[in-house]
Amino acid sequence: MSTNDEPLEIVVCLGSSCFARGNSGNLAMIEEYIESHDLNATVRLCGHLCEDQCKQGPNLTVGGEVYHGVTADDLRQILERVGRSLRGANGAT
Ligand code: FES
Numbered sequence: 001m002s003t004n005d006e007p008l009e010i011v012v013c014l015g016s017s018c019f020a021r022g023n024s025g026n027l028a029m030i031e032e033y034i035e036s037h038d039l040n041a042t043v044r045l046c047g048h049l050c051e052d053q054c055k056q057g058p059n060l061t062v063g064g065e066v067y068h069g070v071t072a073d074d075l076r077q078i079l080e081r082v083g084r085s086l087r088g089a090n091g092a093t
Helices: 017-034 072-089
Strands: 008-013 043-046 060-062 065-067
Touching: 008 017, 008 072, 017 043, 017 072, 060 072
Parallel strands: 008 043
Antiparallel strands: 008 060, 060 065
C-alpha cells in the first residue's frame, strides 16, 4: 500500500449518512488501532464530508482504495492488511 515515506492516508466519510450507518464506530476503531499499534507516524487519518455516495456507505478510503459498506468485520480485515503492509514496509517482523 505505502511504497515510500509518505504516511498511508485513511479517509473516513463523516457525512451524516455514513456516520450514522457505521463510520462513527469505524472511526473509533481506526483511531484505536493507530494508537495501539503506534502508527501515528505512518498513518494519516482524515475525514471528509458527504460525497454523494451515501447509498453505498459507510464509505472510507485507504491508500487511495475506496471501500463501500464497510462493516466492523470488514474494517478489522482492512486494518490487519494495513498493519502487515506497514510492518513489511518498515522492515520490522
Ligand atoms: S454521507 Fe458518506 S457519501 Fe454521503
